[in-house]
Amino acid sequence: TRSTRPQRMLKAVQKNAIRGNPESVISAIDYFCKHSEWAMNVGDEKGCILDSVVTEVDPSTVLELGTYCGYSTVRIARLLSPGTKFITVEFNPASAEVARKIIAYAGLQDKVTLVEGASGDLIPQIKKLYGITTFDFIFLDHWKDRYLPDIKLFEEYGLLRKGSVLLADNVICPGTPEYLEYVRNSPRYESRYYPSHLEYTKVEDGLEKSLFLG
Ligand SMILES: Cc1ncnc2c1ncn2[C@@H]1O[C@H](/C=C/CNC(=O)c2cc(-c3ccc(F)cc3)cc(O)c2O)C[C@H]1O
Numbered sequence: 083t084r085s086t087r088p089q090r091m092l093k094a095v096q097k098n099a100i101r102g103n104p105e106s107v108i109s110a111i112d113y114f115c116k117h118s119e120w121a122m123n124v125g126d127e128k129g130c131i132l133d134s135v136v137t138e139v140d141p142s143t144v145l146e147l148g149t150y151c152g153y154s155t156v157r158i159a160r161l162l163s164p165g166t167k168f169i170t171v172e173f174n175p176a177s178a179e180v181a182r183k184i185i186a187y188a189g190l191q192d193k194v195t196l197v198e199g200a201s202g203d204l205i206p207q208i209k210k211l212y213g214i215t216t217f218d219f220i221f222l223d224h225w226k227d228r229y230l231p232d233i234k235l236f237e238e239y240g241l242l243r244k245g246s247v248l249l250a251d252n253v254i255c256p257g258t259p260e261y262l263e264y265v266r267n268s269p270r271y272e273s274r275y276y277p278s279h280l281e282y283t284k285v286e287d288g289l290e291k292s293l294f295l296g
């Protein structure tokens with residue numbers, strides 16, 4: 083049967099990247115998406131903003147929602163200090179399988195715990211399952227209508243602390259209007275928009291960074 087786009091992306095990584103070299107894995111995926119097939123990775127332009135926020139926060143605990151093929155997982159994991167706890171959540175088994183291989187190809191498998199499942203099921207169990215009390219940094223890049231319910235779960239289960247940083251992809255395209263309205267109007271967050279473009283295109287998009295105030 084025909085391969086899937088994630089499988090073709092993995093092949094491109096295995097063909098064009100250097101094993102154990104995260105930068106080459108990132109470049110190979112960006113090249114594939116620019117010259118072969120568009121895919122919904124955060125991409126190089128928004129990826130640089132992601133890099134700068136991760137570097138600024140220098141988190142000890144990280145959560146990513148929506149692993150997909152592991153592109154942003156590799157971008158984040160390559161910047162983390164040793165001993166950082168990094169959990170990424172993906173509910174599509176085929177995507178998770180490709181992501182595991184791409185993360186391993188980059189040599190970052192020991193820095194990442196990839197959990198297969200739906201974020202709404204996992205978030206209430208994170209403390210019990212992974213011994214994490216709060217997250218310093220959260221990257222939201224899963225179904226756009228899940229951003230708001232999941233941030234409310236973070237609050238309900240006490241997974242945020244004063245200073246926790248949430249970074250949300252696609253707040254313009256495809257758009258996450260309810261989430262934006264919430265973080266921009268809630269007195270518990272200080273939000274800032276980072277203008278950019280939809281990955282590999284000239285279409286407007288951007289990232290919203292929200293600081294939890296406690
Ligand atoms: C609730 C939940 N739990 C765990 N994993 C979840 C989940 N919801 C999605 N996921 C997983 O994340 C991935 C999905 C992410 C959703 N991202 C998107 O739908 C998405 C879509 C576009 C886009 C923009 C313009 C266009 F014309 C077309 C597409 C761009 C992006 O950067 C995106 O992240 C894969 C999925 O299995």
Ligand SMILES: [Mg+2]
Nearest residue numbers: 124223251252
């Ligand atoms: Mg995205």
